Amino acid sequence: MTDVAITAHEVSKRFASHTERATSIKERLVRRKAASVDFYALRDVSLEIAHGQSVGLIGANGSGKSTLLKVLAGILRPTEGTVEARGRIASLLELGAGFNGELSGRENIYLNASLLGLTRRETDKLYDSIVEFAELAEFIDNPVKHYSSGMYVRLGFSVAVHVDPDILLVDEVLAVGDEHFQRKCLNKIAEFQQAGKTILFVSHSPDLIEKVCTRAILLDHGQVRFDGDPYFAVAELQKLLGTDRPDSIPDEGPEGEITFGPVVFSDRPGGPGMSVFPAGSAFSAKVEMTLGANSVKALHTVRTVVLGVGDIPIWVMTATDDDLPDGPGTWELDFFVPQSPPVKGRFVLIIQLFTEDEELITYHRTQHAFGVESEHKLGIIGVDYKVGSTQVATG
Numbered sequence: 001m002t003d004v005a006i007t008a009h010e011v012s013k014r015f016a017s018h019t020e021r022a023t024s025i026k027e028r029l030v031r032r033k034a035a036s037v038d039f040y041a042l043r044d045v046s047l048e049i050a051h052g053q054s055v056g057l058i059g060a061n062g063s064g065k066s067t068l069l070k071v072l073a074g075i076l077r078p079t080e081g082t083v084e085a086r087g088r089i090a091s092l093l094e095l096g097a098g099f100n101g102e103l104s105g106r107e108n109i110y111l112n113a114s115l116l117g118l119t120r121r122e123t124d125k126l127y128d129s130i131v132e133f134a135e136l137a138e139f140i141d142n143p144v145k146h147y148s149s150g151m152y153v154r155l156g157f158s159v160a161v162h163v164d165p166d167i168l169l170v171d172e173v174l175a176v177g178d179e180h181f182q183r184k185c186l187n188k189i190a191e192f193q194q195a196g197k198t199i200l201f202v203s204h205s206p207d208l209i210e211k212v213c214t215r216a217i218l219l220d221h222g223q224v225r226f227d228g229d230p231y232f233a234v235a236e237l238q239k240l241l242g243t244d245r246p247d248s249i250p251d252e253g254p255e256g257e258i259t260f261g262p263v264v265f266s267d268r269p270g271g272p273g274m275s276v277f278p279a280g281s282a283f284s285a286k287v288e289m290t291l292g293a294n295s296v297k298a299l300h301t302v303r304t305v306v307l308g309v310g311d312i313p314i315w316v317m318t319a320t321d322d323d324l325p326d327g328p329g330t331w332e333l334d335f336f337v338p339q340s341p342p343v344k345g346r347f348v349l350i351i352q353l354f355t356e357d358e359e360l361i362t363y364h365r366t367q368h369a370f371g372v373e374s375e376h377k378l379g380i381i382g383v384d385y386k387v388g389s390t391q392v393a394t395g
């Protein structure tokens with residue numbers, strides 16, 4: 001198998017923009033005109049997903065996420081472009097997709113598994129474990145049209161993960177499962193990741209995307225708007241939706257005298273804002289703050305701490321006396337690192353203001369992070385090492 005599990009090349013999907021039936025001749029004529037306006041649910045989407053990657057697909061309602069999953073799963077044919085997938089795909093798409101409501105849970109397991117390419121005998125072997133994972137033994141002979149949304153998802157997910165797929169495509173349906181089942185699904189997904197399987201899943205939960213995925217793709221009106229670090233993908237989405245948190249929150253200093261403006265990360269002092277840096281590159285963090293006369297008098301030290309995941313301090317930069325504002329007003333303080341340490345990851349800053357007696361006046365934490373990328377894939381730093389192996393016993 002090559003490295004690439006899924007390739008989409010310039011994929012567009014067009015839908016007819018009206019679906020209602022025209023009732024009169026006049027309406028039909030008018031409608032025909034309207035129908036000529038094509039609606040693109042996906043436009044020129046190109047992407048490659050490597051084997052073993054866990055990719056999140058995010059975007060506003062109607063941005064084309066489910067359509068993209070269906071196209072990749074081969075359920076919808078793209079209007080333009082090509083899709084190629086290497087390996088067995090199992091998908092959990094819309095609620096009830098792939099199920100026949102009149103049939104029982106048991107019959108649907110066989111139906112579903114056969115759609116995924118399993119023989120009856122192969123399904124016989126997996127049957128008990130599918131039902132057990134779904135926790136539906138009690139209802140397995142009832143027609144699925146009487147199942148609740150959560151029960152549908154349990155059955156669908158259970159079948160999808162039991163057929164030993166190489167690629168798992170999951171729409172946001174998981175969200176309808178209860179907490180207990182969601183946890184089970186997440187454990188299963190972690191198992192899949194360990195086993196080197198490819199996962200593409202849609203979710204509206206930023207936490208989940210950041211926790212599970214190493215990469216996220218943001219769709220906007222059917223186009224790829226961002227493809228990269230999940231944290232930044234989520235931040236881009238929040239900007240689009242207008243739900244992003246402003247970078248500057250006024251912090252209460254003594255008598256509310258200190259406020260912080262935006263913090264700008266760049267590769268040189270005063271340079272344009274950047275959010276991703278190559279490891280070892282120059283790095284500048286510009287902090288804007290407004291101080292009143294009392295706080296200027298009290299201020300003695302500004303300590304800027306670069307925090308990694310879990311708020312672990314990575315490095316600390318301190319400014320005192322001469323480096324600091326000496327009068328009331330708005331000041332920019334620029335911390336410049338000519339060569340940043342070769343530490344990969346995502347970082348935020350916490351800026352702490354102290355008096356001469358080391359008493360904390362106030363602090364400000366950046367909401368937006370910056371990322372450092374590096375050649376090495378695993379771990380936060382790359383080191384040179386040698387391995388030796390010596391036999392100490394036979395047998």
Ligand SMILES: Nc1ncnc2c1ncn2[C@@H]1O[C@H](COP(=O)(O)OP(=O)(O)OP(=O)(O)O)[C@@H](O)[C@H]1O
Pocket residue numbers: 015016040041059060061062063064065066067068
């Ligand atoms: N079969 C169809 N016929 C016509 N339009 C469709 C069809 N399927 C999807 N669309 C349209 O394509 C657009 C993208 O839909 P899609 O379901 O892919 O969005 P989504 O990103 O999954 O949204 P959500 O977050 O609400 O699930 C929408 O405007 C939708 O109305």
Ligand SMILES: [Mg+2]
Pocket residue numbers: 065066067171
């Ligand atoms: Mg959808």
